[in-house]
Amino acid sequence: MxxxxxxxxxxxxxxxxxxxxxxxxxxxxxxxxxxxxxxxxxxxxxxxxxxxxxxxxxxxxxxxxxxxxxxxxxxxxxxxxxxxxxxxxLESRLDNVVYRLGIAPTRRAARQLTSHKHILVNGELVNIPSYNLKPGDVVSVRERSKSLEAITASLAGKGTARYSWLEWDNASLAGKFVSIPVREDIPxxxxxxxxxxxxxx
Known part of the structure; x- marks a missing residue:
């Protein structure tokens, strides 16, 4: 597209x-x-x-x-x-969540990582950037993509921004979409x- x-x-x-x-x-x-x-x-x-x-x-x-x-x-x-x-x-889109979790530095990069099959949702490969996440869904980096320079560089430069509707586990490179964000939490x-x-x- x-x-x-x-x-x-x-x-x-x-x-x-x-x-x-x-x-x-x-x-x-x-x-x-x-x-x-x-x-x-x-x-x-x-x-x-x-x-x-x-x-x-x-x-x-x-x-x-x-x-x-x-x-x-x-x-x-x-x-x-x-x-x-x-x-x-808009915030529930897979590419946006990949960006918010810090896996990618921008939404453009998040969209590319998703469409190039580097992202899993609940352990299943999803390559649709507009995929709509539901509370409880786990977004993770594919095993063989964890050493990808674009991902490691983005996570290394990840800022201190934390979002109440997301959880991140650095050890497994996985994040959880905990809940639908309220307007006050969307920056x-x-x-x-x-x-x-x-x-x-």
């Missing part, structure tokens, strides 16, 4: 946030990209703000429009707050209500 493979700095400058990891471009050029970036009008319409928020969420989680709208449809049919349901579905800077308003039009 097609993915955005363009410059990360361009996306960071577009939204004024480090969408795909830290970028020096934000310090050097803290205005939108393009020849009209500096002189772009500050006032945006309500629709433009809502659309930008949806695009930001798509870039953060690496999802295309069709898949994103399907997820929104599922979220809207579930009980509870639609925006929160949407973020919970992404996304105003999900704007996305709900956009789709409700």
């Amino acid at each position: 097609a993915r955005y493979r363009g410059p990360k700095a361009k996306i960071a400058r577009k939204f004024g946030e480090p969408i795909e990891g830290q970028s020096k471009a934000l310090q050097k050029k803290n205005y939108p990209p393009g020849q009209h970036g500096r002189g772009r009008r500050k006032k945006q319409s309500e629709y433009a703000i809502q659309l930008a928020e949806k695009q930001k969420a798509k870039y953060i989680y690496g999802i295309l429009e069709r898949q994103f709208s399907k997820m929104f449809d599922i979220a809207s049919r579930k009980q509870g707050i639609t925006g929160e349901n949407l973020l919970q579905l 992404e800077n996304i105003k999900e209500q704007l996305i709900v308003e956009l789709y409700s039009k």
Whole structure:
């Protein structure tokens, strides 16, 4: 499936946030990209703000429009707050959990590790990045992939970030998806209500 493979700095400058990891471009050029970036009008319409928020969420989680709208449809049919349901579905994706556990340094890398058959779920090989995890599922690194440089380097550089809905066992290189995260625990800077308003039009 097609993915955005363009410059990360361009996306960071577009939204004024480090969408795909830290970028020096934000310090050097803290205005939108393009020849009209500096002189772009500050006032945006309500629709433009809502659309930008949806695009930001798509870039953060690496999802295309069709898949994103399907997820929104599922979220809207579930009980509870639609925006929160949407973020919970996004956080439950296998590639996102692989990234959150520190097995991969970015979601792009997590997606590649998953599709290249390095990841197991409950001991079974799963190579679908969008696979939806359920509480109690165990995500681990395939035995012959444990010495892979990309994985060992990512785990060695793993920060102190800990998530209440995940458990990690460094000895077995396995993590448990303990529970569906609540909105307060999801660190992404996304105003999900704007996305709900956009789709409700």
